[in-house]
Amino acid sequence: MNKAREFDQSVVAELKTLLGDRVSTSAAVREHHGKDESYFPYALPDVVVFLKTTEEVRDVVNICRSHRVPMIPYGVGTSLEGHILAVQGGVCIDLSQMNQVLAVHEEDLDAVVQAGVTRKQLNEHIRHTGLFFPIDPGADATLGGMTATRASGTNAVRYGTMRENVMSLKVVLADGRIIQTSRRAKKSAAGYDLTRLFVGSEGTLGIITEVTVKLHPVQAAMSAAVCSFAAIDGAAKTVIQTLQAGIPIARSELLCALTMKALNAHNKTTHREQPTLLLEFHGTEASVVEQAQLVQEIAKDNGGMDFQWATRPEERTRLWEARHNAYFACLQLKAGSRAVSTDVCVPISRLAECVTATAKDLAQSSLPVPLFGHVGDGNFHLVILVDPASKVEMEEAKSINSRLVTRALAMEGTCTGEHGIGMGKMDSMRKELGDDAIDVMRDLKRVFDPENLMNPGKVVPL
Numbered sequence: 001m002n003k004a005r006e007f008d009q010s011v012v013a014e015l016k017t018l019l020g021d022r023v024s025t026s027a028a029v030r031e032h033h034g035k036d037e038s039y040f041p042y043a044l045p046d047v048v049v050f051l052k053t054t055e056e057v058r059d060v061v062n063i064c065r066s067h068r069v070p071m072i073p074y075g076v077g078t079s080l081e082g083h084i085l086a087v088q089g090g091v092c093i094d095l096s097q098m099n100q101v102l103a104v105h106e107e108d109l110d111a112v113v114q115a116g117v118t119r120k121q122l123n124e125h126i127r128h129t130g131l132f133f134p135i136d137p138g139a140d141a142t143l144g145g146m147t148a149t150r151a152s153g154t155n156a157v158r159y160g161t162m163r164e165n166v167m168s169l170k171v172v173l174a175d176g177r178i179i180q181t182s183r184r185a186k187k188s189a190a191g192y193d194l195t196r197l198f199v200g201s202e203g204t205l206g207i208i209t210e211v212t213v214k215l216h217p218v219q220a221a222m223s224a225a226v227c228s229f230a231a232i233d234g235a236a237k238t239v240i241q242t243l244q245a246g247i248p249i250a251r252s253e254l255l256c257a258l259t260m261k262a263l264n265a266h267n268k269t270t271h272r273e274q275p276t277l278l279l280e281f282h283g284t285e286a287s288v289v290e291q292a293q294l295v296q297e298i299a300k301d302n303g304g305m306d307f308q309w310a311t312r313p314e315e316r317t318r319l320w321e322a323r324h325n326a327y328f329a330c331l332q333l334k335a336g337s338r339a340v341s342t343d344v345c346v347p348i349s350r351l352a353e354c355v356t357a358t359a360k361d362l363a364q365s366s367l368p369v370p371l372f373g374h375v376g377d378g379n380f381h382l383v384i385l386v387d388p389a390s391k392v393e394m395e396e397a398k399s400i401n402s403r404l405v406t407r408a409l410a411m412e413g414t415c416t417g418e419h420g421i422g423m424g425k426m427d428s429m430r431k432e433l434g435d436d437a438i439d440v441m442r443d444l445k446r447v448f449d450p451e452n453l454m455n456p457g458k459v460v461p462l
Contacts, residue, residue, distance in 0.1 A: 007046040007089050008067045015049055015091070018059055022050040022097075033092040036079045037327075039340045039388060039397075040423060043085035045072060045092035052097050054170060054178060054209040061207065062176045064091055064453060072455050073203040075116065075145030078137075080341045081422025083149060083202050087457040093207060095144055101125045102210065109215045110167060110184060115144025115208050122213075131215040134159035137418070138324040144208045150200030152418035154320065157243075157376025158250040158282065159216060161418070166199050170210035174449040184212060197444075202420055203455035205448040219282035223292060224251070224310040224319050227279065227299050228272040232256060232359050232371075234303035235275045236352035239375045241298050243348055247291050251280035252376030253323055256359065259330060259370040266329030267322045272305070278323055280316070323372075330370040330383045337385040340397040342424075344408035345379040345417030354411055355380060361403060367396055379417035405431070421459045429459075 015023045024030070025047050034044030046069075051057050064071045070090030077084055086092060098114035101122060105111065106129050113122060118140045122133050135146060136153040145151075147169065152161040159165070168182040181194035198205060229235040232254070239252050254277055255263070261273045277299070281291045296307050310316050331339060346354045355371070362369045362382070373380025384400055386393040405415045405428045415428035430438050441460045448454070452462050 008069060011063060011067050011069055011091070012047055014063050015047065015060065018063070019049055019051070019056070024048045024050075030092075033074055033077070033084070033094065034086055036077050036082060036084050037339075037341070038080050038082045038085075038422070038424065039338050039386070040082040040085055043082075043087045044089075045086035046089045048074075048092045048094055050094045050097050054172065057093065057095075057172045057207055057209050058176050058178055060091065060093060061172050061174065065174065065176065065451070068451060068453065070453050070456050071207070073144070073148065073207045075142030076118070076140070078139035078141050079145070079149060079422065080419045081416075081424040083420060083422040083455070083458060085423065087423070090453075095207075095209070096142065098144075098209065104129065104215075105184070106131065108184065109217075110212055111215055112210060112212045113143055114210055115147075116142050118142050119146070126215065129215075130218050132218050133165075133213055134216050135162055135165055138327070143211045143213065147199055147208055147211050148201060148203050149420040150418070152374065152377070152379065154251045154253060154323065154374055156374055156379075157252050158248060163196065163199050165214045166195060166211060167214060168212040169195055169198050169208050171198055171206040171208050173206045174451070174454050179206075200420065202422065202459050204445060204459050205454060207454070219284075221285045221288040222250075222280065222282050222313075222316065223288050224278065224280040224316045225292060225296075226271060226276060226308040226310070226319065227296075227304045227306065228260075228274045228276045229299075229305065230274065230303045232275040233352055233356045235277050236355045236375060238277060238295070238299045238302045238304060240348055240351055241302070242295050243376065245294065245298070247294050248283070249279055249291065249295065249376060250282040251278065251320075252374070253278040254355070254371075254373055254375040254380060255323070255326065256371040258333070258368060259326055259372045262329040262333050262370060263322050263326060266325060266332060269322065274305075277304075278319060280320075326370070326372055327383060330368075330385065333368045333370070334385040334387075336387065338388045340384040340386055340394075340401065341381060341419070342384070342401045342404060343373065343379060343381040343417050343419050344404055344413055344415060345377065346408050346411045346413030348378045350411040350413065351375060351378050354407060354413070357407055358382070358404060361400070365396065365400060367393060367400075369400065374417075377417070378413070423458060426459065426461060
Protein backbone atom coordinates (compact mmCIF):
# COMPACT_ATOMS: atom_id res chain seq x y z
CA MET A 1 0.00 0.00 0.00
CA ASN A 2 1.21 3.48 -0.77
CA LYS A 3 1.98 5.67 2.19
CA ALA A 4 0.52 9.17 2.17
CA ARG A 5 3.27 10.62 4.39
CA GLU A 6 7.05 10.69 4.32
CA PHE A 7 8.49 9.40 7.56
CA ASP A 8 10.66 11.79 9.57
CA GLN A 9 13.71 9.73 10.55
CA SER A 10 14.52 12.07 13.44
CA VAL A 11 11.54 10.47 15.19
CA VAL A 12 13.54 7.25 15.57
CA ALA A 13 16.36 9.09 17.35
CA GLU A 14 13.92 10.68 19.81
CA LEU A 15 12.20 7.34 20.46
CA LYS A 16 15.55 5.62 21.09
CA THR A 17 16.52 8.34 23.53
CA LEU A 18 13.29 7.65 25.40
CA LEU A 19 13.14 3.84 25.13
CA GLY A 20 16.58 2.53 24.20
CA ASP A 21 16.54 -0.94 22.68
CA ARG A 22 12.74 -1.15 22.85
CA VAL A 23 12.65 0.62 19.49
CA SER A 24 12.99 -1.44 16.32
CA THR A 25 13.25 -0.59 12.64
CA SER A 26 14.24 -4.10 11.53
CA ALA A 27 12.40 -5.47 8.51
CA ALA A 28 11.35 -8.65 10.33
CA VAL A 29 9.82 -6.80 13.28
CA ARG A 30 8.09 -4.29 11.03
CA GLU A 31 6.69 -7.05 8.82
CA HIS A 32 5.36 -8.94 11.86
CA HIS A 33 3.53 -5.79 12.95
CA GLY A 34 2.33 -4.94 9.45
CA LYS A 35 -0.05 -7.86 9.01
CA ASP A 36 -3.06 -9.34 10.78
CA GLU A 37 -5.41 -12.23 10.02
CA SER A 38 -7.19 -10.31 7.25
CA TYR A 39 -6.76 -10.72 3.50
CA PHE A 40 -5.42 -7.19 3.03
CA PRO A 41 -1.86 -6.74 1.74
CA TYR A 42 0.82 -6.12 4.35
CA ALA A 43 1.23 -2.49 5.38
CA LEU A 44 4.37 -2.02 7.47
CA PRO A 45 4.98 0.66 10.07
CA ASP A 46 8.23 2.62 9.83
CA VAL A 47 9.19 1.81 13.41
CA VAL A 48 7.89 -0.38 16.24
CA VAL A 49 8.10 0.56 19.92
CA PHE A 50 7.49 -1.78 22.87
CA LEU A 51 5.99 0.06 25.84
CA LYS A 52 5.46 -0.83 29.49
CA THR A 53 3.56 2.05 31.11
CA THR A 54 0.82 4.54 30.40
CA GLU A 55 3.35 7.34 30.85
CA GLU A 56 5.55 5.85 28.12
CA VAL A 57 2.54 5.73 25.81
CA ARG A 58 1.91 9.41 26.56
CA ASP A 59 5.55 10.30 25.83
CA VAL A 60 5.51 8.43 22.51
CA VAL A 61 2.21 10.08 21.56
CA ASN A 62 3.75 13.49 22.26
CA ILE A 63 6.75 12.70 20.06
CA CYS A 64 4.52 11.47 17.24
CA ARG A 65 2.22 14.47 17.52
CA SER A 66 5.10 16.94 17.39
CA HIS A 67 6.28 15.34 14.13
CA ARG A 68 2.77 14.62 12.79
CA VAL A 69 3.50 10.90 12.59
CA PRO A 70 0.67 8.30 12.57
CA MET A 71 0.31 5.96 15.57
CA ILE A 72 -1.11 2.43 15.41
CA PRO A 73 -1.78 0.53 18.69
CA TYR A 74 -0.98 -3.18 18.52
CA GLY A 75 -1.86 -6.12 20.81
CA VAL A 76 -1.19 -9.53 19.27
CA GLY A 77 -2.38 -8.92 15.70
CA THR A 78 -5.41 -11.23 15.55
CA SER A 79 -7.85 -8.71 14.04
CA LEU A 80 -9.75 -9.60 10.87
CA GLU A 81 -10.50 -6.29 9.12
CA GLY A 82 -7.05 -4.72 8.77
CA HIS A 83 -7.29 -2.84 12.06
CA ILE A 84 -3.54 -2.76 12.78
CA LEU A 85 -2.19 -2.20 9.26
CA ALA A 86 0.00 0.90 8.98
CA VAL A 87 -1.58 2.18 5.77
CA GLN A 88 0.15 5.55 6.16
CA GLY A 89 3.31 4.24 7.82
CA GLY A 90 4.23 5.69 11.18
CA VAL A 91 4.87 4.22 14.63
CA CYS A 92 3.41 0.91 15.73
CA ILE A 93 2.82 1.06 19.50
CA ASP A 94 3.13 -2.52 20.73
CA LEU A 95 1.37 -2.86 24.09
CA SER A 96 2.02 -6.58 24.63
CA GLN A 97 4.61 -5.88 27.36
CA MET A 98 2.00 -3.91 29.32
CA ASN A 99 0.84 -7.23 30.74
CA GLN A 100 0.33 -6.67 34.46
CA VAL A 101 -2.86 -7.57 36.33
CA LEU A 102 -2.98 -4.45 38.50
CA ALA A 103 -5.79 -5.34 40.90
CA VAL A 104 -8.40 -8.01 41.51
CA HIS A 105 -11.39 -7.01 43.64
CA GLU A 106 -12.97 -10.37 44.43
CA GLU A 107 -15.76 -8.93 46.57
CA ASP A 108 -16.72 -6.47 43.84
CA LEU A 109 -16.36 -8.97 40.98
CA ASP A 110 -13.96 -6.87 38.91
CA ALA A 111 -10.30 -6.57 37.93
CA VAL A 112 -7.99 -3.84 36.61
CA VAL A 113 -5.46 -4.87 33.97
CA GLN A 114 -2.97 -3.30 31.63
CA ALA A 115 -3.99 -3.40 27.98
CA GLY A 116 -1.52 -6.15 27.05
CA VAL A 117 -2.96 -8.75 29.43
CA THR A 118 -4.56 -11.59 27.47
CA ARG A 119 -7.85 -13.25 28.38
CA LYS A 120 -6.14 -16.57 29.16
CA GLN A 121 -3.56 -14.81 31.34
CA LEU A 122 -6.27 -13.07 33.35
CA ASN A 123 -8.24 -16.26 33.86
CA GLU A 124 -5.14 -18.12 35.00
CA HIS A 125 -4.33 -15.28 37.42
CA ILE A 126 -7.78 -15.40 39.05
CA ARG A 127 -8.22 -19.16 38.88
CA HIS A 128 -8.00 -19.53 42.68
CA THR A 129 -10.79 -16.99 43.31
CA GLY A 130 -13.70 -18.96 41.87
CA LEU A 131 -14.22 -16.16 39.32
CA PHE A 132 -13.57 -15.94 35.59
CA PHE A 133 -13.61 -13.49 32.71
CA PRO A 134 -16.08 -14.85 30.14
CA ILE A 135 -15.39 -13.06 26.85
CA ASP A 136 -13.80 -15.62 24.56
CA PRO A 137 -13.29 -14.59 20.91
CA GLY A 138 -11.24 -17.71 20.21
CA ALA A 139 -7.82 -16.17 19.79
CA ASP A 140 -5.87 -15.38 22.96
CA ALA A 141 -6.27 -11.68 22.27
CA THR A 142 -5.22 -8.85 24.57
CA LEU A 143 -7.94 -7.19 26.63
CA GLY A 144 -6.94 -3.82 25.22
CA GLY A 145 -7.41 -5.09 21.68
CA MET A 146 -10.65 -6.83 22.60
CA THR A 147 -11.92 -3.57 24.06
CA ALA A 148 -10.85 -1.54 21.03
CA THR A 149 -12.66 -3.89 18.65
CA ARG A 150 -15.68 -4.50 20.94
CA ALA A 151 -14.98 -8.23 20.84
CA SER A 152 -17.51 -10.93 21.53
CA GLY A 153 -17.30 -14.71 21.38
CA THR A 154 -18.76 -18.05 22.30
CA ASN A 155 -20.07 -16.99 25.75
CA ALA A 156 -21.81 -13.81 24.59
CA VAL A 157 -25.29 -15.31 24.60
CA ARG A 158 -25.17 -15.50 28.42
CA TYR A 159 -22.44 -13.09 29.55
CA GLY A 160 -22.57 -10.36 26.91
CA THR A 161 -19.77 -8.77 24.87
CA MET A 162 -16.92 -6.43 25.79
CA ARG A 163 -19.45 -3.59 25.72
CA GLU A 164 -21.24 -5.10 28.72
CA ASN A 165 -18.12 -6.25 30.55
CA VAL A 166 -15.87 -3.17 30.44
CA MET A 167 -16.46 -0.84 33.40
CA SER A 168 -13.74 1.77 32.95
CA LEU A 169 -10.73 2.63 30.81
CA LYS A 170 -7.52 4.58 31.03
CA VAL A 171 -6.84 6.20 27.67
CA VAL A 172 -4.06 8.34 26.20
CA LEU A 173 -5.56 10.91 23.85
CA ALA A 174 -3.98 12.28 20.67
CA ASP A 175 -2.98 15.49 22.49
CA GLY A 176 -1.14 13.53 25.20
CA ARG A 177 -3.77 13.83 27.95
CA ILE A 178 -4.40 10.74 30.08
CA ILE A 179 -8.02 10.24 31.09
CA GLN A 180 -9.93 7.74 33.24
CA THR A 181 -13.34 7.30 31.65
CA SER A 182 -15.22 6.29 34.83
CA ARG A 183 -14.89 4.79 38.32
CA ARG A 184 -15.51 1.23 39.55
CA ALA A 185 -19.08 1.81 40.67
CA LYS A 186 -21.54 -0.59 39.03
CA LYS A 187 -23.48 2.29 37.56
CA SER A 188 -23.04 6.01 37.06
CA ALA A 189 -25.00 8.94 35.66
CA ALA A 190 -21.97 11.26 35.63
CA GLY A 191 -21.93 12.95 32.24
CA TYR A 192 -21.27 11.43 28.83
CA ASP A 193 -20.47 7.72 28.72
CA LEU A 194 -16.85 7.99 27.62
CA THR A 195 -16.19 4.33 28.38
CA ARG A 196 -18.65 3.18 25.72
CA LEU A 197 -17.26 5.73 23.29
CA PHE A 198 -13.82 4.13 23.39
CA VAL A 199 -15.10 0.53 23.44
CA GLY A 200 -15.12 -0.30 19.74
CA SER A 201 -13.20 2.81 18.64
CA GLU A 202 -10.45 0.62 17.10
CA GLY A 203 -7.60 2.89 18.17
CA THR A 204 -8.90 5.86 16.17
CA LEU A 205 -9.79 8.13 19.13
CA GLY A 206 -7.08 7.26 21.66
CA ILE A 207 -4.84 4.47 22.94
CA ILE A 208 -6.31 2.27 25.67
CA THR A 209 -3.69 1.44 28.32
CA GLU A 210 -5.75 0.04 31.23
CA VAL A 211 -9.08 -1.80 31.36
CA THR A 212 -11.38 -2.46 34.31
CA VAL A 213 -13.47 -5.54 33.55
CA LYS A 214 -16.32 -7.41 35.21
CA LEU A 215 -15.68 -10.90 36.54
CA HIS A 216 -18.25 -13.65 36.96
CA PRO A 217 -18.56 -16.59 39.39
CA VAL A 218 -17.60 -20.00 38.03
CA GLN A 219 -20.80 -22.06 38.02
CA ALA A 220 -21.15 -25.19 40.12
CA ALA A 221 -21.90 -27.39 37.13
CA MET A 222 -21.14 -27.20 33.41
CA SER A 223 -21.93 -29.59 30.59
CA ALA A 224 -21.61 -29.43 26.83
CA ALA A 225 -23.26 -31.27 23.97
CA VAL A 226 -22.89 -31.79 20.23
CA CYS A 227 -26.04 -32.24 18.15
CA SER A 228 -26.19 -32.68 14.37
CA PHE A 229 -29.11 -31.88 12.04
CA ALA A 230 -30.26 -32.91 8.61
CA ALA A 231 -30.60 -29.26 7.57
CA ILE A 232 -29.04 -26.00 8.73
CA ASP A 233 -32.51 -24.49 9.09
CA GLY A 234 -33.31 -26.95 11.88
CA ALA A 235 -30.16 -26.07 13.80
CA ALA A 236 -30.91 -22.34 13.61
CA LYS A 237 -34.55 -22.83 14.64
CA THR A 238 -33.43 -24.84 17.66
CA VAL A 239 -31.40 -21.89 18.88
CA ILE A 240 -34.24 -19.43 18.30
CA GLN A 241 -36.79 -21.54 20.13
CA THR A 242 -34.37 -22.22 23.00
CA LEU A 243 -33.85 -18.52 23.60
CA GLN A 244 -37.53 -17.69 23.18
CA ALA A 245 -38.30 -20.32 25.83
CA GLY A 246 -36.04 -18.48 28.27
CA ILE A 247 -33.55 -21.34 28.65
CA PRO A 248 -30.27 -19.69 29.79
CA ILE A 249 -27.76 -21.55 27.62
CA ALA A 250 -24.17 -20.35 28.09
CA ARG A 251 -22.83 -21.14 24.63
CA SER A 252 -24.51 -21.88 21.33
CA GLU A 253 -22.40 -22.42 18.21
CA LEU A 254 -23.62 -23.37 14.75
CA LEU A 255 -21.24 -25.04 12.28
CA CYS A 256 -22.16 -25.96 8.71
CA ALA A 257 -21.39 -29.35 7.14
CA LEU A 258 -18.26 -28.02 5.40
CA THR A 259 -16.93 -26.64 8.68
CA MET A 260 -17.50 -30.01 10.34
CA LYS A 261 -15.58 -31.70 7.53
CA ALA A 262 -12.68 -29.32 8.09
CA LEU A 263 -12.75 -29.87 11.86
CA ASN A 264 -12.74 -33.65 11.49
CA ALA A 265 -9.73 -33.49 9.16
CA HIS A 266 -7.87 -31.00 11.34
CA ASN A 267 -8.60 -32.58 14.74
CA LYS A 268 -8.84 -36.22 13.60
CA THR A 269 -12.38 -36.47 15.00
CA THR A 270 -15.37 -38.38 13.66
CA HIS A 271 -18.33 -36.01 14.13
CA ARG A 272 -21.17 -36.20 11.62
CA GLU A 273 -20.36 -33.94 8.66
CA GLN A 274 -23.71 -32.22 8.79
CA PRO A 275 -24.97 -28.92 10.23
CA THR A 276 -24.14 -29.10 13.93
CA LEU A 277 -24.80 -27.23 17.17
CA LEU A 278 -22.27 -27.07 19.97
CA LEU A 279 -24.05 -26.19 23.22
CA GLU A 280 -22.96 -25.51 26.78
CA PHE A 281 -25.00 -25.20 29.98
CA HIS A 282 -23.95 -23.51 33.24
CA GLY A 283 -25.70 -23.60 36.64
CA THR A 284 -26.41 -25.99 39.47
CA GLU A 285 -26.27 -29.75 38.93
CA ALA A 286 -30.06 -29.88 38.72
CA SER A 287 -30.52 -26.80 36.49
CA VAL A 288 -27.90 -27.96 33.99
CA VAL A 289 -29.69 -31.30 33.58
CA GLU A 290 -33.04 -29.55 33.19
CA GLN A 291 -31.70 -27.07 30.61
CA ALA A 292 -30.10 -29.82 28.58
CA GLN A 293 -33.25 -31.97 28.57
CA LEU A 294 -35.37 -29.03 27.39
CA VAL A 295 -32.97 -28.17 24.58
CA GLN A 296 -32.73 -31.81 23.56
CA GLU A 297 -36.50 -31.92 23.10
CA ILE A 298 -36.48 -28.73 21.04
CA ALA A 299 -33.65 -30.09 18.89
CA LYS A 300 -35.52 -33.35 18.30
CA ASP A 301 -38.55 -31.41 17.04
CA ASN A 302 -36.28 -29.63 14.54
CA GLY A 303 -34.55 -32.71 13.16
CA GLY A 304 -31.74 -33.04 15.69
CA MET A 305 -30.35 -36.55 15.40
CA ASP A 306 -28.43 -37.16 18.60
CA PHE A 307 -26.77 -35.52 21.57
CA GLN A 308 -23.17 -36.39 22.37
CA TRP A 309 -22.39 -35.26 25.91
CA ALA A 310 -19.16 -33.77 27.25
CA THR A 311 -19.40 -33.36 31.01
CA ARG A 312 -15.80 -33.74 32.16
CA PRO A 313 -13.69 -30.53 32.02
CA GLU A 314 -11.13 -32.08 29.64
CA GLU A 315 -13.89 -33.17 27.25
CA ARG A 316 -15.44 -29.70 27.23
CA THR A 317 -12.04 -28.11 26.71
CA ARG A 318 -11.34 -30.40 23.76
CA LEU A 319 -14.71 -29.57 22.24
CA TRP A 320 -14.27 -25.82 22.45
CA GLU A 321 -10.65 -25.96 21.33
CA ALA A 322 -11.92 -27.68 18.20
CA ARG A 323 -14.40 -24.81 17.68
CA HIS A 324 -11.67 -22.23 18.24
CA ASN A 325 -9.54 -24.01 15.64
CA ALA A 326 -12.31 -23.73 13.04
CA TYR A 327 -10.74 -20.77 11.24
CA PHE A 328 -7.38 -22.50 10.80
CA ALA A 329 -9.01 -25.86 10.07
CA CYS A 330 -11.04 -24.28 7.28
CA LEU A 331 -7.92 -22.80 5.69
CA GLN A 332 -6.75 -26.37 5.04
CA LEU A 333 -9.74 -26.99 2.75
CA LYS A 334 -8.01 -25.11 -0.05
CA ALA A 335 -4.24 -25.35 -0.22
CA GLY A 336 -2.44 -22.01 -0.27
CA SER A 337 -5.62 -20.05 0.35
CA ARG A 338 -6.23 -16.98 2.44
CA ALA A 339 -9.52 -16.20 4.09
CA VAL A 340 -11.80 -13.31 3.37
CA SER A 341 -13.50 -13.49 6.75
CA THR A 342 -16.74 -11.64 7.34
CA ASP A 343 -19.58 -11.62 9.84
CA VAL A 344 -23.08 -10.23 10.31
CA CYS A 345 -25.59 -10.23 13.15
CA VAL A 346 -29.39 -10.18 12.87
CA PRO A 347 -32.29 -10.11 15.33
CA ILE A 348 -32.65 -13.63 16.70
CA SER A 349 -36.13 -14.05 15.14
CA ARG A 350 -34.57 -13.64 11.66
CA LEU A 351 -31.60 -15.91 12.27
CA ALA A 352 -32.90 -19.07 10.61
CA GLU A 353 -34.09 -17.08 7.60
CA CYS A 354 -30.73 -15.34 7.20
CA VAL A 355 -28.63 -18.48 7.70
CA THR A 356 -30.76 -20.54 5.31
CA ALA A 357 -30.72 -17.87 2.59
CA THR A 358 -26.98 -17.50 2.99
CA ALA A 359 -26.43 -21.26 2.74
CA LYS A 360 -28.43 -21.34 -0.52
CA ASP A 361 -26.34 -18.48 -1.86
CA LEU A 362 -23.09 -20.24 -0.95
CA ALA A 363 -24.21 -23.41 -2.71
CA GLN A 364 -23.88 -21.48 -6.00
CA SER A 365 -20.33 -20.33 -5.29
CA SER A 366 -17.27 -21.79 -6.98
CA LEU A 367 -15.31 -21.17 -3.76
CA PRO A 368 -15.37 -23.19 -0.53
CA VAL A 369 -17.13 -21.03 2.07
CA PRO A 370 -17.54 -22.49 5.57
CA LEU A 371 -20.26 -20.91 7.74
CA PHE A 372 -20.16 -20.92 11.54
CA GLY A 373 -20.90 -18.58 14.38
CA HIS A 374 -22.19 -17.57 17.79
CA VAL A 375 -25.79 -17.95 16.78
CA GLY A 376 -27.12 -17.52 20.32
CA ASP A 377 -26.89 -13.77 19.75
CA GLY A 378 -27.74 -13.83 16.03
CA ASN A 379 -24.11 -13.61 14.88
CA PHE A 380 -22.45 -15.84 12.28
CA HIS A 381 -19.34 -15.80 10.11
CA LEU A 382 -18.25 -16.78 6.62
CA VAL A 383 -14.70 -17.84 5.81
CA ILE A 384 -14.40 -17.33 2.06
CA LEU A 385 -11.31 -19.21 0.87
CA VAL A 386 -9.52 -17.55 -2.01
CA ASP A 387 -6.27 -17.51 -3.91
CA PRO A 388 -5.17 -13.95 -3.09
CA ALA A 389 -3.42 -13.71 -6.46
CA SER A 390 -6.65 -14.46 -8.34
CA LYS A 391 -8.57 -11.35 -9.30
CA VAL A 392 -11.61 -13.44 -10.24
CA GLU A 393 -11.74 -15.19 -6.84
CA MET A 394 -11.26 -11.95 -4.93
CA GLU A 395 -14.13 -10.35 -6.85
CA GLU A 396 -16.35 -13.35 -6.13
CA ALA A 397 -15.48 -13.14 -2.43
CA LYS A 398 -16.36 -9.45 -2.32
CA SER A 399 -19.64 -10.17 -4.09
CA ILE A 400 -20.54 -12.88 -1.55
CA ASN A 401 -19.74 -10.48 1.29
CA SER A 402 -21.79 -7.70 -0.28
CA ARG A 403 -24.83 -9.95 -0.67
CA LEU A 404 -24.44 -11.18 2.92
CA VAL A 405 -24.37 -7.63 4.29
CA THR A 406 -27.32 -6.55 2.14
CA ARG A 407 -29.28 -9.58 3.37
CA ALA A 408 -28.51 -8.83 7.02
CA LEU A 409 -29.36 -5.13 6.71
CA ALA A 410 -32.69 -6.00 5.05
CA MET A 411 -33.47 -8.02 8.20
CA GLU A 412 -32.63 -5.06 10.48
CA GLY A 413 -29.24 -6.54 11.32
CA THR A 414 -25.71 -5.16 11.27
CA CYS A 415 -22.79 -5.50 8.87
CA THR A 416 -20.57 -6.79 11.67
CA GLY A 417 -21.42 -8.39 14.99
CA GLU A 418 -17.89 -8.57 16.33
CA HIS A 419 -15.09 -8.26 13.75
CA GLY A 420 -15.41 -4.48 13.62
CA ILE A 421 -15.08 -2.01 10.74
CA GLY A 422 -11.33 -1.53 10.28
CA MET A 423 -10.59 -0.97 6.60
CA GLY A 424 -12.90 -3.62 5.24
CA LYS A 425 -16.41 -2.51 6.17
CA MET A 426 -16.47 1.27 6.00
CA ASP A 427 -18.82 1.24 3.00
CA SER A 428 -21.04 -1.37 4.67
CA MET A 429 -21.30 0.77 7.80
CA ARG A 430 -22.43 3.74 5.71
CA LYS A 431 -25.18 1.58 4.16
CA GLU A 432 -26.22 0.49 7.64
CA LEU A 433 -26.23 3.82 9.48
CA GLY A 434 -26.56 6.46 6.76
CA ASP A 435 -24.58 9.58 5.91
CA ASP A 436 -25.70 11.66 8.89
CA ALA A 437 -24.57 9.08 11.44
CA ILE A 438 -21.22 8.69 9.68
CA ASP A 439 -20.82 12.47 9.66
CA VAL A 440 -21.34 12.52 13.46
CA MET A 441 -18.63 9.86 13.83
CA ARG A 442 -16.35 11.93 11.62
CA ASP A 443 -17.01 14.99 13.78
CA LEU A 444 -16.08 13.00 16.90
CA LYS A 445 -12.89 11.81 15.23
CA ARG A 446 -11.92 15.40 14.41
CA VAL A 447 -12.54 16.52 18.00
CA PHE A 448 -10.38 13.78 19.51
CA ASP A 449 -7.81 13.54 16.71
CA PRO A 450 -7.85 16.68 14.56
CA GLU A 451 -4.66 15.78 12.67
CA ASN A 452 -5.81 12.21 11.94
CA LEU A 453 -2.77 10.56 13.54
CA MET A 454 -4.57 7.86 15.54
CA ASN A 455 -4.78 4.72 13.37
CA PRO A 456 -5.66 6.64 10.21
CA GLY A 457 -7.64 4.97 7.44
CA LYS A 458 -9.88 2.95 9.75
CA VAL A 459 -13.59 3.15 10.73
CA VAL A 460 -14.43 6.55 9.22
CA PRO A 461 -12.66 8.18 6.26
CA LEU A 462 -11.42 11.75 6.69
